[in-house]
Amino acid sequence: MRPWPVDIKATALSECRGLSMFSKILIANRGEIAVRVMRTAKEMGIRTVAVYSDADRESLHVFTADESVFLGESDPAASYLNIDKIIGAALQTGAEAVHPGYGFLAENPVFADRVTSEGLVFIGPSAKVMAALGNKTTARRTMAQSGVPIIPGMVDTEVDLVRLNQLAEAMGYPVLLKAAAGGGGKGMRIVDNPAALAEAAQAAAGEALTAFGDGSIYLEKYLDRPRHVEFQILGDSYGNLVHLFERECSIQRRHQKIIEETPSTALDSELRDRMGAAAIAVARAAGYVNAGTVEFLLDRNGKFYFLEVNTRLQVEHPVTEMITGLDLVRRQVEIAGGLPLPFSQGDLSRRGHAIECRIYAEDPEADFMPAPGRILFARSPEGPGVRFDHGIYTGFDVPVHYDPILGKLVVWAEDRSGAIARMIRALKECVILGVKTQIEFLLDVLSSDAFKAGETHTCFIDDHFAQWHPHSTGDESAVLGYVAWEMTGQRTVPSPGDVSAMADWTSPWHTLGAWDLAR
Amino acid sequence: MEYKIKINEKVYHVDAGLPDGLGCTNMLLDEKARSVSVTSFSDNYLHLKVDGQAVNLFTARTTEGIWVWVDGRARLVENADKVERRKARGPSEVMREVTPPTPAAVVRVLVEEGQKVVKGQGLVVVSAMKMEITLSAPYSGIVRAVNTNVGDQVKPGDILVEIEAHAEED
Numbered sequence: 151m152r153p154w155p156v157d158i159k160a161t162a163l164s165e166c167r168g169l170s171m172f173s174k175i176l177i178a179n180r181g182e183i184a185v186r187v188m189r190t191a192k193e194m195g196i197r198t199v200a201v202y203s204d205a206d207r208e209s210l211h212v213f214t215a216d217e218s219v220f221l222g223e224s225d226p227a228a229s230y231l232n233i234d235k236i237i238g239a240a241l242q243t244g245a246e247a248v249h250p251g252y253g254f255l256a257e258n259p260v261f262a263d264r265v266t267s268e269g270l271v272f273i274g275p276s277a278k279v280m281a282a283l284g285n286k287t288t289a290r291r292t293m294a295q296s297g298v299p300i301i302p303g304m305v306d307t308e309v310d311l312v313r314l315n316q317l318a319e320a321m322g323y324p325v326l327l328k329a330a331a332g333g334g335g336k337g338m339r340i341v342d343n344p345a346a347l348a349e350a351a352q353a354a355a356g357e358a359l360t361a362f363g364d365g366s367i368y369l370e371k372y373l374d375r376p377r378h379v380e381f382q383i384l385g386d387s388y389g390n391l392v393h394l395f396e397r398e399c400s401i402q403r404r405h406q407k408i409i410e411e412t413p414s415t416a417l418d419s420e421l422r423d424r425m426g427a428a429a430i431a432v433a434r435a436a437g438y439v440n441a442g443t444v445e446f447l448l449d450r451n452g453k454f455y456f457l458e459v460n461t462r463l464q465v466e467h468p469v470t471e472m473i474t475g476l477d478l479v480r481r482q483v484e485i486a487g488g489l490p491l492p493f494s495q496g497d498l499s500r501r502g503h504a505i506e507c508r509i510y511a512e513d514p515e516a517d518f519m520p521a522p523g524r525i526l527f528a529r530s531p532e533g534p535g536v537r538f539d540h541g542i543y544t545g546f547d548v549p550v551h552y553d554p555i556l557g558k559l560v561v562w563a564e565d566r567s568g569a570i571a572r573m574i575r576a577l578k579e580c581v582i583l584g585v586k587t588q589i590e591f592l593l594d595v596l597s598s599d600a601f602k603a604g605e606t607h608t609c610f611i612d613d614h615f616a617q618w619h620p621h622s623t624g625d626e627s628a629v630l631g632y633v634a635w636e637m638t639g640q641r642t643v644p645s646p647g648d649v650s651a652m653a654d655w656t657s658p659w660h661t662l663g664a665w666d667l668a669r
Numbered sequence: 670m671e672y673k674i675k676i677n678e679k680v681y682h683v684d685a686g687l688p689d690g691l692g693c694t695n696m697l698l699d700e701k702a703r704s705v706s707v708t709s710f711s712d713n714y715l716h717l718k719v720d721g722q723a724v725n726l727f728t729a730r731t732t733e734g735i736w737v738w739v740d741g742r743a744r745l746v747e748n749a750d751k752v753e754r755r756k757a758r759g760p761s762e763v764m765r766e767v768t769p770p771t772p773a774a775v776v777r778v779l780v781e782e783g784q785k786v787v788k789g790q791g792l793v794v795v796s797a798m799k800m801e802i803t804l805s806a807p808y809s810g811i812v813r814a815v816n817t818n819v820g821d822q823v824k825p826g827d828i829l830v831e832i833e834a835h836a837e838e839d
Contacts, residue, residue: 356776357801519770520797526729526736527713550772550797578741583713583729586743593741622679624739629674629681630696631717631726632735632746634707637670637685637694 179251335405415604
C-alpha cells in the first residue's frame with residue numbers, strides 16, 4: 151500500500167506521470183444511469199457517446215450525449231447486449247474508454263475482455279476478476295477458502311432435480327434457489343417445502359436463462375429475516391483499497407430493492423469496522439480494481455455472511471455519494487485512467503443520513519406489474535438535500551423492453567428522522583402523470599412505524615405491506631379541483647405562433663378571479 | 670351547477686354556485702359546504718384554496734378524464750355522466766380475457782385445448798421487462814382454444830387462451 155498525500159491534485163499527478171485523462175468515452179447503457187455517468191464526464195471535460203435502440207430514439211440519454219450511435223432493434227440482444235455493435239460504435243466514434251453502467255453488459259467478462267483487446271479501456275474491474283466473482287458459486291467457493299463466512303449452501307450449481315432435493319433436505323427447508331450467473335432477484339425462488347421444489351427450480355432456471363443467458367442454479371439456506379447490508383469498495387491499480395461504508399438495502403419486493411439507506415440502523419462502529427475489513431479482505435483476495443460492492447447478509451444475532459460481489463457501479467450508489475461527498479463515477483474514470491486513489495481509509499468519513507427510493511413504472515393496484523406508457527407530465531422535486539437521478543421528461547414514452555425504473559429519488563439530511571421527513575416531502579413533490587408508479591406505496595412504507603423504528607429486513611414488505619392497497623386521501627381535493635377547472639370553461643391552449651396568448655399566461659395574478667361564467 | 674365526478678368506483682356529487690368577484694365559489698361536496706377558489710398557472714398546475722387551505726394539484730388530460738396528482742397520489746378523475754355514455758356503447762370484457770398486461774413474449778403454455786381449468790389456474794407464462802408473469806383463468810371452464818405458441822410476441826388485446834365458462838363447480 152502506497153499512501154498518497156491528499157493534497158496532490160489529480161491533474162498535477164497526471165502531469166507528473168505523463169498520463170492524460172480520456173478525451174471521449176462511450177456509455178454502454180441507457181436511461182438514468184447513462185445520463186448520470188454523462189454528467190460527470192462533462193464535468194471532467196470528457197466528450198460522451200450514447201448508444202440507443204429503436205425504442206430509445208427519443209430517450210434522455212441520447213439527448214444528453216455529445217454524439218450518439220444507433221444500435222438497432224429494441225430487443226436487448228439486438229442492442230444493449232450486442233457486443234459487436236457496441237464495440238463498433240466505440241471504434242467508429244473514436245471513444246477511448248467504455249463505461250458499462252449497471253445491468254446489460256456491466257458484469258460480462260466477455261465484453262470487458264473484448265473492450266480491452268480492441269485497445270479501449272474498460273471502466274471497471276478486469277474480465278478475469280469479473281469472471282471469478284461474477285459466478286456466484288465460484289465466488290462462494292473462493293470466499294469459503296479465504297475464510298470469509300458464507301451462507302450455508304452449495305458452492306456448485308446443480309441440474310439434477312433428485313440431487314437438489316437431497317441437498318435441500320440435508321440443509322433443511324426453507325431454502326433459496328438462486329441463479330449462478332447474476333443477481334437483481336432474477337432466477338430466485340424461495341422454496342418452503344419439497345413439493346414446491348420442482349416447479350420452482352424450473353421457473354428459476356427459466357428466468358435466469360432469459361436474464362443472463364445462463365440457466366444454472368444453486369441452493370442456499372434461507373435465513374430468517376436477515377438484513378441486506380453491502381459495502382462500497384474502491385480500488386486503484388496500485389493495490390490501494392478502501393471501503394466507503396455500508397448501504398442497507400433490506401426493503402425489497404420480489405428480491406428487487408426498492409428503498410436503500412446509509413448508515414444502517416443495525417451497525418455500530420465496531421460492527422462497521424469488522425464488516426468493512428471483511429469487505430476489503432474479499433476485494434483483496436479477488437485482486438479487485440475500480441468500484442464494486444461486497445454484499446453481506448446480517449442475521450438477527452449480528453453475524454454476517456458473504457453473499458456476493460457486484461463487479462459494477464450499483465443503482466443505489468448515490469446514497470454513498472451523499473454521505474461521503476464523493477463522486478463515484480469520477481473515481482471510476484480516474485482509476486481506469488491510471489490514477490491512484492487520492493485518499494486512504496483513514497481520510498474517509500461519513501456525515502448525516504441518506505435514503506434512496508427507486509421509482510418504477512409499476513401499477514400498485516395490479517400487484518406492481520410493469521406499467522409502461524407515455525409520461526403526460528413530469529416535475530422533479532427540489533430543495534435542500536434532494537437529488538433525483540432519472541431518465542424521463544414530459545412526453546416521454548417509457549419503453550416496454552427494459553427494466554421499468556424511471557428514476558431514483560435520493561435525499562440527504564443530518565439524521566435518519568430528518569431524511570425520512572425529507573424523502574416524504576420530496577416524494578409528494580415528485581409528479582409523474584401518465585404512467586402508474588409506486589410512489590404512493592413508498593410514502594406509506596416511509597411513514598410506517600416499522601420503518602421509522604429502523605426494523606428493516608428482507609421480509610419487511612411481506613410482513614407489513616402484503617395486503618397494501620391505495621387509499622383515497624386527496625380525492626376530495628381532486629374532485630373540487632376538477633369541478634373548478636371545468637367551470638372555467640375549455641382552457642384554451644395557445645397555439646405555437648400565438649405570442650399574445652402566451653403573454654397572458656405569464657402572471658398568475660392575472661388569472662385570479664378572472665374566470666367569469668356570465669359572459 | 671351539478672356535477673357527478675367519478676374516481677375509481679366512487680361517485681361524488683358536487684353542487685357548485687357561481688364564483689363571486691374574487692373568484693371564490695361555494696361548492697357542496699356530498700352535502701358538505703366548501704369555499705373554493707382556483708388559480709390556474711398552466712395546463713398542468715392548479716392551485717386551489719379550499720376553506721382557506723392551499724392545495725396544489727398537478728393535472729394531465731386524457732380522452733378518458735383528467736389525471737390529478739395531489740400529495741404523492743395520482744388518480745383519474747372522470748365526469749361520471751361521460752363514463753355512463755361510454756359504457757353504454759358496449760361491454761368491456763377486459764378483466765375476463767386471457768391477455769397480457771403489457772407487450773411480452775410467451776415462454777410457457779401450461780394448458781391445451783379441451784382441458785378443464787379452474788379459476789386462478791395458470792394458463793400461459795409470458796416474459797416482459799425481464800419478469801415472468803403467469804396469466805391465469807379468470808373463471809372455471811374448459812379450454813376452447815389456445816391461440817399462441819412459445820416464442821410468440823404478444824400484446825394487450827391478443828386473446829391467448831379462450832375458456833368456455835362452466836356453471837359453478839361442485
